[in-house]
Amino acid sequence: MADWWLNEGPKYIIFLLWMTINVILFATTYVNYNTDKKYFYLRKYLKYAICSRRVRRLMDKNITFHRYIGYMICLATAIHVYAHCFNFLYFLVSYKAGDPLLNTLNQLNTSLNPIRFSNADLTTEVLKTAPGITGIIITLALILMYASSTEVIRRSYFEIFWYAHHLFVIFFIGLCIHAVIGVIKVQVNLDTHDPDYCYNKRPWGPPNNLNCSIPIFKRTSTPQVWKWVIGPIVLYIFERIVRFVRSKQKVVISKVINHPSKVLEIQMQKRGFQSVAGQYVFINCPSIARFEWHPFTLTSAPGDDYFSVHDVFLYEVAICIGAGIGVTPFASILKSLWYKQRQSDAGPSKTKKVYFFWICPDSNAFEWFAELLKSLEREMLSHDLGDFLEYNIYLTRGLSDKQTKHIMLRETDSEAVDAITGLQQKTHYGRPRWDQIFSDLASTHSGSDLGVFFCGPKALSSVLHKECNKNTSANTRFFYNKENF
Structure with a gap:
């Protein structure tokens, strides 16, 4: 249980804290409506309290938490609409x-009942x-935002998802004025x-009852919603202003490289820009879509004089x-790890060993990244640190006859490099056996903290997450981190 809690605990603590605050607010409001004398006659109309008794069970996880909040908002909205219809x-x-x-x-003129006629149409009155x-x-607005957020829409029709999500502006405006002229008195x-x-x-x-005057009803106090949304709205506006100012700053394209594997590398320079390993930048092509900005991961690292389109430094062993294409963020991360390792004036690096695994369908995908690994190989050997980085490349599809013959010919070559990638460490064929890999890592680095950083499909993420939890013990701990790419 403790091993599972290491990776899962922080996520659930934050979510439970948020849920607890919501439950407390719900409970206090429920008790207020159900017991306060000023709602006595309103309760007589509604038979139950305004809030139904049956409705009680109402970070780099930011996207996950964002989704949880979205689900909760949808649930609360459904309950709210259902309750007011009744x-x-x-x-x-x-x-x-x-x-x-x-x-x-x-019969009172105070309009405690918003419906003034017995034959009124319910829809019209609403x-x-x-x-x-x-x-x-x-x-x-909420329905459109939710419907356009499905994975099918996000992957195939991103523009629909992007523009529909900006309906949150209408959502917040409507939310702030929703109770300005309320029906609850x-x-x-x-x-x-x-x-x-x-x-x-x-x-x-009077004159019939001097002890009980006619009850007087007024609308409740001014709306309180703005107090809850003003903070996020101010932060959002500030972020948009900063993004707008930065979008107007000059960027110089110094080089464009068209790699054989259909990968386009653009090297750019921008005054005052400092990149962080694994960071991404938003790029806009006005000739294609003036108002669309898409994120591209940087493949350069802090220390390069250009930038091109997790915190791995806290662990003794980085995996x-x-x-x-999920390999893209690791281009800058591997460079940064190596720069920190060789810069003795910056102090010793906490990371002593780096394992890199790349799973790819065919050999063409290796071409652009292989050059980076080759340069790292040469530099590590020249500094007598050849064992700092251990990489494992897995080719999941079979080889063609031409590639097979090429490998057979290269086997007799005296040069001890891989026939496919040209790297010293050999390419694996097939899929990794993660259970065996994690078991070996746990044995090799017993008593260490190992940071696992993954970028790729959801199915593989689930497998790696389970392996981290399974192989974590009192002395050897795996910390799982997933890049949302």
């Missing part, structure tokens, strides 16, 4: 209930209120009309795993 139904049914108290309340109109707008003259005593002492008011 509330309006109860208001309408009160005219036909035959209850003397409800009949008396309906649309006549500001909360009804804004509620529909908010709900439609409270009794304000409890000193002259105690509902616990007066509700069955009708008729109220970097890239699948397919």
